Amino acid sequence: MSDETLLAERRNGAPLRAKTGRSGLESRQRHAKARAASSFSGFAYWATIVFFFMPLVVLLVASFDKEKGGEWSGFSFIWYVKLFTESGELWRAFGNSALIAFASALTATVLGTLAAIGVTWYKFPFRGYVRTLNFLPMILPEIVIGISLLVFFAGVGLKLGLVSIYIAHATFNLPFVFLMVSARLDEFDYSVIEAARDLGASEFQTLMKVIVPMSMPGIASGFLTAVTLSLEDFVITFFVTGPGATTLPLFVYSAIRFGVSPVINALSVVMVAGTVALILPLRNYLKYIAAK
Amino acid sequence: MTARPTKGGALYALPNALWLTFFFLAPLLIIVAYSFMKKGLYGGVENEFSLRAYALLANAGIVKVAFRTLLVALAATALTILIALPVGYNMARSKNQTLKLFLVIVPFWTNFLIRIYAWIAILGNEGTINGFLRSVGLISDPIHLMYNQGAVILVLVYMYLPYAVLPLFSTMDKFDFILLDAARDLGAGKLESIVKVMLPNVRSGLVTAVLFTFIPIFGAYAVPLLVGGKDGYMLGNVIADQVMKVRDWPFASSISMVVTFVSTIGVLLFLARQKRPGVSKEQAAALAAEAAVAAGGGR
Known part of the structure; x- marks a missing residue:
């Protein structure tokens, strides 16, 4: 057996080993997950995402602002x-x-x-x-x-x-x-x-x-x-x-x-x-x- | 897995060990040694044992900054964890985990300093908020949102939130949520079931999250410097000033020892936690790496 086939077998074998016996648990978990989390945590998540992206949006808008400063002064690629x-x-x-x-x-x-x-x-x-x-x-x-x-x-x-x-x-x-x-x-x-x-x-x-x-x-x-x-x-x-x-x-x-x-x-x-x-x-x- | 005794092993590890001994351990030991020496006349040190640098720590100014640093770090860490808990929970129970994970990580592919700069662009006197308030006529003079403790905490929370969200998400994802239903069936309230059933099970993620926010925040330098101003100074800024401006290396070293000491206590707690059954050392290490890596540096 050459190194390559040996390796190929390992590659096929390794993930199999990792997955065996988990499918039952996984499907149960998926079932539990399907019953969505509470609306509070959903709110927390999306509010956090807004918080995360807000500075980036500000930079994006400011990059097209004609003049420096907090107020919008016109679109520009300058x-x-x-x-x-x-x-x-x-x-x-x-x-x-x-x-x-x-x-x-x-x-x-x-x-x-x-x-x-x-x-x-x-x-x-x-x-x-x-x-x-x-x-x-x-x-x-x-x-x-x-x-x-x-x-x-x-x-x-x-x-x-x-x-x-x-x-x-x-x-x-x-x-x-x-x-x-x-x-x-x-x-x-x-x-x-x-x-x-x-x-x-x-x-x-x-x-x-x-x-x-x-x-x-x-x-x-x-x-x-x-x-x-x-x-x-x-x-x-x-x-x-x-x-x-x-x-x-x-x-x-x-x-x-x-x-x-x-x-x-x-x-x-x-x-x-x-x-x-x-x-x-x-x-x-x-x-x-x-x-x- | 057990390691096999072979002659070659040391050779593999040798270059790495030499590099880190020279460029990590030796510099650290020099700092330790310097902290016990006298300040030289023009910077540098004098080769003489002295506890002067530690005596200087009792200086009222330093105690005040140390106290502020601890308070800011505790407040920012507490806020970060409080936000990260429901966020991680929501991600773990979501059907769109990949998308939700992606949305958390993407903003942090932006350079660390540019993220700080973006907050200056929002909070500054010429910034977005003041600009908006002026344009709708609510104010004529800008309100000062920057250069205070609140701004420092806000930006620190922003910077380190992913470090808390990611390990919490990882451990919560492995939690079997049916246990929550079971607790509810047995008469526990909603919050009670989360606190008493889920939190103990995700404790390793919680400890990782606390450490990976508290330690870097305690040693913060850039954020307090740029959004905190003189009044927002933290220990990291004092160390830097002692090195670059005052050129008092022993004093900078002794403050560094304090920062290192506090971090080390945290790490020891962390390692003690990992000895508990249920979480292997590798898992702990992987969690830690995941948090640091996904957040894209900016420690």
């Missing part, structure tokens, strides 16, 4: 035109953000995935230490991580800039990738690895042809999460940035502090639309891989 023609600094910040997001997510994905494999399937002396290290950064307040990195970089004499931001982002991204890949690996039985080894695969072949493909949904969502978190981060970046290394959140921050241009409204709308357009197909793709 801020969109300015966004794409006169905002060089903004696009440089966007470029920095994209570069750091990609590099830090890649680093975190490689190191996080390898560690998840090691911790899930092997025993070694510092296993508990790795687990703890991959948990703590997620729960410490950002400000503490930011300050400690700033002090650390000053201590070792690293010039603050894109490199220090990259290191900081890879650091806070690592635990998320580790967690997501671990969760995926937990669904598989170690016998898959044993089978591959018994059939003559080397350690490296097992890694590349069995472990990596079957944990791909975990790896892919870990990578995407890392990219998102990196693009989002403001607080940690704020502390470890240096002259000239402006990321998009830092740019927005200085725009808020030192006079807001309505170009930011247009930028927000473009970013929300862009994110939705980017994430929707990716989500479907992830579901597709997971279903396979």
Whole structure:
């Protein structure tokens, strides 16, 4: 039996195992769910959705407002035109953000995935230490991580800039990738690895042809999460940035502090639309891989 | 699953362990050490043991900010949970779970700072609310909606609500709602059956929700800075000022220790909860990740 057929069987087998024996409970639950929740919770839900979307709607409307300010002064595309023609600094910040997001997510994905494999399937002396290290950064307040990195970089004499931001982002991204890949690996039985080894695969072949493909949904969502978190981060970046290394959140921050241009409204709308357009197909793709 | 003893395991984990030891653990230990040192003449530290930085914590100004931080964090967390409970319940019992989940997540794909900026655009003197009130003639001078505690709490609730909704939804989704009917049949009131039957069963989600709102709010920096002004300052802002402006690193370190200490207590409570039967460590971790991830960062 080749690696591929082995894998195919696993893929077919795993979801089956997960579903067995649940159908009865599920249908009962569905029945219970069909009796809709109370009108109070329905009101709470929709009021919350209005609350969630209200700021976005305000930005959308303001982005088409001819003049700055709270009162409507006429429809215009001027801020969109300015966004794409006169905002060089903004696009440089966007470029920095994209570069750091990609590099830090890649680093975190490689190191996080390898560690998840090691911790899930092997025993070694510092296993508990790795687990703890991959948990703590997620729960410490950002400000503490930011300050400690700033002090650390000053201590070792690293010039603050894109490199220090990259290191900081890879650091806070690592635990998320580790967690997501671990969760995926937990669904598989170690016998898959044993089978591959018994059939003559080397350690490296097992890694590349069995472990990596079957944990791909975990790896892919870990990578995407890392990219998102990196693009989002403001607080940690704020502390470890240096002259000239402006990321998009830092740019927005200085725009808020030192006079807001309505170009930011247009930028927000473009970013929300862009994110939705980017994430929707990716989500479907992830579901597709997971279903396979 | 049991881990197999093999030589290769340590090699897989080594790069990760080294990275986090260097760039996470070492910086944290430096902060701990600095908090016990004297302030250098021009920033930095002097290599001498001192409790000065901890003595400074007793300073009236700091105590006041610490107290305010705790109050704001408690109020915002309580509000968030109170809203998240019925919302999560409604989603869990819904037939359109995917759509309802989607609607909760989408607004949080917007950049963290842009969401803050949007609230400034609503609440500011030149903002939507004041603009509207002026145009209908109710006011002539803008009313000050920003730069106060209320604005900070409002925006914090907005930012962290999904962190509470998602874990509550996940655990409630696994709850068998027939138990509520059973409780009702046995004579419990509607609210009573929810409080006494459902809440104990979704406790792990509740604890996750509380922690994932309280900890980041307690260490908040950007929101109080941008919508709170000087009077809305929280501990995070004091730490930042001590580092960037006053350049008193030991003092910034000792305040960071306080923030870390409070967060650690929360986490220990969280881990103690997870040892209870019914929720495995992996489930707890997955829940935590789900909350953080779906809300799209902005911790």
